Ligand SMILES: Cc1cc2nc3c(=O)[nH]c(=O)nc-3n(C[C@H](O)[C@@H](O)[C@H](O)COP(=O)(O)OP(=O)(O)OC[C@H]3O[C@@H](n4cnc5c(N)ncnc54)[C@H](O)[C@@H]3O)c2cc1C
């Protein structure tokens with residue numbers, strides 16, 4: 001690595017979006033640098049529930065998620081990938097109806113989802129509650145270990161010869177013939193920039209006088225101590241408010257998007273016991289034997305979105321040579337793939353699937 | 368019983384106990400929470416009922432006095448109660464507690480954290496062999512159940528605790544194979560001026576030493592345990608002279624008490640947003656707090672060893688200062704005790720803590736094959752590999768290797784891992800903060816954390832858009 005200070009592109013944000021795009025850009029011949037205010041992969045990309053489930057993806061993002069699943073499978077052991085298949089459960093008539101409606105649409109969008117009988121469900125998952133009213137199954141579902149995101153991408157960037165800087169917050173951006181980034185570690189210049197700052201996109205874009213309507217959700221995940229085998233596939237709930245899996249080491253991870261407290265500006269966010277309790281209750285309702293498992297940790301992460309809950313992926317409005325990638329629902333699953341599309345677009349190639357114009361009208365335009 | 372209190376105090380040791388007594392005297396409603404069966408904390412730990420007739424030590428006496436005073440007061444003392452989460456809820460604090468296997472919530476206007484300390488052990492090869500226990504941990508055995516760590520014990524570690532533990536083992540009829548302490552006589556000579564301020568404590572130390580010398584127990588100054596041998600149980604303990612690196616004697620023993628000082632338990636304070644800084648003379652990372660317990664977080668106070676290792680005497684005095692301060696802040700009349708006595712006691716305590724600052728030669732006895740993270744069986748070489756491939760923070764090492772994700776939550780590995788990161792990256796140890804603490808403060812059975820519920824009453828929000 002040389003002591004170069006000018007790059008073809010500077011990527012601000014070392015989460016899954018920034019890192020996967022950097023890899024694509026470097027393979028296309030651009031000199032790139034990745035800057036993160038903290039460590040690589042310690043934002044949403046490193047603390048998420050790691051569920052790779054087509055059953056909880058948005059219908060219109062299904063083609064992207066399917067591609068994402070294949071990339072995760074290729075990454076394999078290095079990211080703790082496991083294709084276990086996944087069951088989504090309904091516990092009453094209302095949920096059964098919701099399950100039917102939602103999973104049918106997702107199946108039509110290309111996900112190999114089927115509805116399964118109680119007998120089949122019990123044979124596969126004997127520790128599930130007897131109170132299941134309806135269930136769907138997707139053989140493609142599984143999980144990866146999000147804790148490994150930082151370790152994995154650090155290695156990939158090093159192998160690709162892409163420099164990265166940690167503890168390097170971008171605090172100001174000057175525009176001119178090139179961009180000059182003011183960082184905690186001095187100035188860096190680049191011909192192009194990619195904003196990939198996750199839940200911090202709004203303050204980052206504001207440095208360029210662009211107002212991105214980004215909000216942050218504060219998702220919660222909990223984990224238990226190691227347990228004897230209780231479930232072998234990813235377990236979800238018709239509403240999406242429970243995702244659960246038992247890792248190879250026996251720990252059980254419980255998520256589902258219950259909301260904690262705090263804002264991205266104030267630090268890492270905090271768990272709200274008032275929402276963790278129903279999250280854990282739902283887990284226990286699904287697998288009663290979990291009652292005895294000791295919870296060792298609950299934590300939160302910030303998931304960014306815009307009002308229409310579709311990605312920002314493309315050119316930043318009104319700032320030539322600036323791009324933005326973020327706010328992808330199910331972004332851990334889709335990140336490695338949409339990063340490739342973003343990279344291709346910046347390299348001037350036609351991406352395999354369409355991107356999502358960050359300049360759209362979020363109230364009116366349809367995706 | 369209403370479940371709102373003026374003050375909730377976590378920890379009923381000398382610090383929390385005295386804070387509670389002082390605050391209750393001003394007429395405030397105080398709840399004192401501790402997971403132990405009786406008040407007294409680590410140092411004044413209560414005896415289990417089976418050994419109540421055992422001879423009285425000064426610790427038992429001080430503890431009995433505290434327990435008696437608490438019983439006589441208006442304090443609502445909830446023993447056997449584990450606090451697993453605390454958070455701000457509007458203008459009050461809400462605390463999640465586990466009591467008789469039941470999950471309850473209480474609220475309080477102000478919270479005092481008096482959570483004390485835990486033990487530090489500098490890992491050496493074999494330190495996880497059954498038969499090795501903590502030096503401070505051993506005192507809990509004696510106090511609670513009068514039991515011994517084994518038939519023949521090597522006692523090794525820093526500060527005054529080695530001599531106390533060795534003399535207790537002898538008093539209870541065990542055999543001490545040797546005392547092995549990294550401290551030199553010169554270390555002690557440097558601490559002497561602060562000790563002279565506390566002749567009573569000094570005299571007790573003198574009694575332990577006299578007993579040990581009379582009994583002919585070998586004392587190896589400036590030495591450390593370099594290796595613990597034995598497959599499924601300790602069989603012998605190897606020693607080494609620290610300055611010369613020369614191998615010392617090998618002692619046959621079936622047990623080893625090993626400890627290198629105490630670390631403040633700061634997780635609860637950190638989780639609630641109290642800034643921390645590194646001060647080796649106080650045991651490592653300590654929260655920002657005034658002598659009378661005030662923190663930058665509104666209505667949150669800290670006292671005792673949990674905000675810096677200053678010892679039991681200082682902990683009690685700071686408890687009194689803090690209890691009075693909270694009472695005054697809540698609009699009650701309460702005395703404003705002088706901080707002089709606390710400062711004096713703190714000076715003594717700090718001198719003792721200083722004896723436990725890890726010497727580089729002691730650190731060097733941790734080898735690449737030594738287990739650093741017990742929960743995940745990670746050796747130093749595993750952690751080092753993670754650092755050399757780019758993990759530069761305790762959070763990054765935790766994510767990459769699970770060091771700190773096991774049941775102990777990193778309590779036993781974070782200090783040594785931070786020291787290793789500092790060494791490998793050439794940064795000062797004060798630039799490597801501990802990993803982000805997460806609730807629960809103690810592991811909680813999922814069913815108890817969830818509490819009783821009816822499925823139909825679960826507050827299920829609107830599902831995500833399709
Ligand atoms: C194992 C051990 C043994 C020690 N033995 C001695 C000794 O023999 N002599 C000596 O001079 N010093 C000893 N010390 C030092 C000791 O810490 C004293 O300096 C003194 O006890 C400090 O008083 P304190 O009130 O600050 O904390 P402590 O006495 O440690 O009291 C803290 C209390 O908080 C409780 N607590 C913490 N977190 C929670 C929670 N989440 N929920 C419920 N309760 C909680 C603990 O159960 C504990 O009783 C020992 C320390 C340790 C760690």
Ligand SMILES: Cc1cc2nc3c(=O)[nH]c(=O)nc-3n(C[C@H](O)[C@H](O)[C@H](O)COP(=O)(O)OP(=O)(O)OC[C@H]3O[C@@H](n4cnc5c(N)ncnc54)[C@H](O)[C@@H]3O)c2cc1C
Pocket residue numbers: 012013014015016017018035036037038039040041042043044045046047048049050051052168169170171196197198199200201204218219220221243255300301302303304325326327328329330331332333334335
């Ligand atoms: C708790 C939780 C659970 C989730 N569960 C799942 C799931 O099970 N499956 C799934 O597919 N998706 C899940 N998601 C969503 C997924 O994690 C995110 O969509 C994805 O990780 C977002 O990646 P990112 O790179 O955009 O953001 P991040 O990973 O947050 O990365 C942004 C980075 O930018 C850095 N940064 C910000 N500002 C600056 C600046 N000024 N200068 C320098 N650097 C800066 C930050 O430090 C951060 O590292 C979950 C999200 C959360 C929070």
